[in-house]
Amino acid sequence: MPATTSTPGLWPGMFFLERGWLSANNIVFVDAHSASVVDTGYWVHAAQTVDLVRSTIGGKPLTRILNTHLHSDHCGGNAALQAQWPSAQTWIAPGQAQHVAQWDPVALSYTPTGQTCSPFQAQHVLQPGTDIQLGAQTWQIHAAPGHDPHSIILFEPERRILISADALWEHGFGVVFPEIEGIQAFEEVAATLDVIETLQPALVLPGHGPMFSDVVSALTTARQRLQGFVQRPERHARYAAKVLLKYKLLEWQTLPLQQAYDWCLQTPYLGLLHAQYFAAHTLQAWLSQLVQELVGSGAAAIEQHDGTTMLCNR
Structure with missing residues (x-):
């Protein structure tokens, strides 16, 4: 984990x-007098997130998440x-405030993805088309649908810093989750990339991976x-399925292969992807193929432990 020191190109604080x-x-x-944090990680790292925030804010109260x-x-x-x-x-980004208030894990995507x-x-929503003060700077809130229909990005126009979440990474963007449900959203991804290009950021802080400044290459x-x-939408479907399994494997690290298959069989989004794009194969055969592709790419390994076949993260 990187040290919590000021990073070149960012504002002080x-x-x-x-x-x-x-x-x-x-x-x-x-x-x-106060501190804010944008995005907070996955639940299994929650204690680490608390420690990181506490060490970074140096005794100031955390007033906004x-x-x-x-x-x-x-x-x-x-x-x-x-x-x-x-x-x-x-x-939070608008569109799901009621689901949070009622805590609906299906509508919030946690049950469909098999995540927690x-x-x-x-208490509040980040309304696109408005501004918000973070530190001493004013940040613009822009809608960024595609990866998630409710996603927003934040842009600071003076130093042209973009907090891009999963709308743009250095080498791509996040899975287009509406497409898993059969909702066409590739056009929204393209429109969000156009918004980012129009903003002309000099530095991008993505949701995953290192910050980067070669925005032209990233957009290309x-x-x-x-x-x-x-x-070829089936390419995205296969990519999405492997991302869902690999992400869960990052949480598990190592578990019996059969338990991994059981999780896949119980995860609604994987069932949707199979039914929409890969129904020519049995679900079990398709899942076995996904595992073999992860192993072939070096993202996972299959090992024997005391006579049990284990799926291991790599």
């Missing part, structure tokens, strides 16, 4: 905490942070990747 792929990156803002969207890797630390700083106000998120409360890569998905 602004910190970029690059996390592993199980937890989204955190951006922390500290001013004279912001989520670019409500996928489990971006808000899984909310509940732990709220427990440590009960007066902190939580701001500890229940939390939210993202558009090429998107065009491949548009031309």
Whole structure:
């Protein structure tokens, strides 16, 4: 984990905490009297998130928690942070406030993805087309649908810093989750990439991976990747299925292969992908193929432990 020191290109009092792929990156803002954090990681890393935030804010009270969207890797630390700083106000992207208030894990995607998120409360929404003060700077809130229909990005126009969440990474973008449900969203991904290009950021702080400044190359890569998905949607479906399994494997690290298959069989999004794109194969045969592709790419390994076949993260 990188040290919580000022990073070149960022404003004083602004910190970029690059996390592993199980937890989204955190951006922390500290001013004279208070602190804010954007995105909070996955629930299994919640204690680590609390420790990172505490060490970064240096005794200032955490007054705001912001989520670019409500996928489990971006808000899984909310509940732990709220427990440590009960007066902190939580701001979420609009569109799912009622689901949070009623805590509906199906509508919030946690049940369909087979993931977990500890229940939390939210008091405000990050409304696109408005501004928000973070540290001493004013940040623009922009809608960024595609990866998630409710996602937002944050842009600071003076230094042209973009908090892009999963709308743009250095080498791509996040799984287009509406497409898993059969809702066409590739056009929304393209429109969000156009918004980012119009903003002309000089520095991008993505939801995963290191910050980067070669935005032209990143946009080119993202558009090429998107065009491949548009031309062959089954490519995206296979990619999405492997991402769901690999993400869960990051949480498990090692478990019996049969338990991994059982989880796949119980995870609704994997069933949807199979039914929409791969029904020519039995579900079990398709899942076996996904595992073999992860192993073939070096993302996983199959090992024998005391006579049990284990699936292991790599």
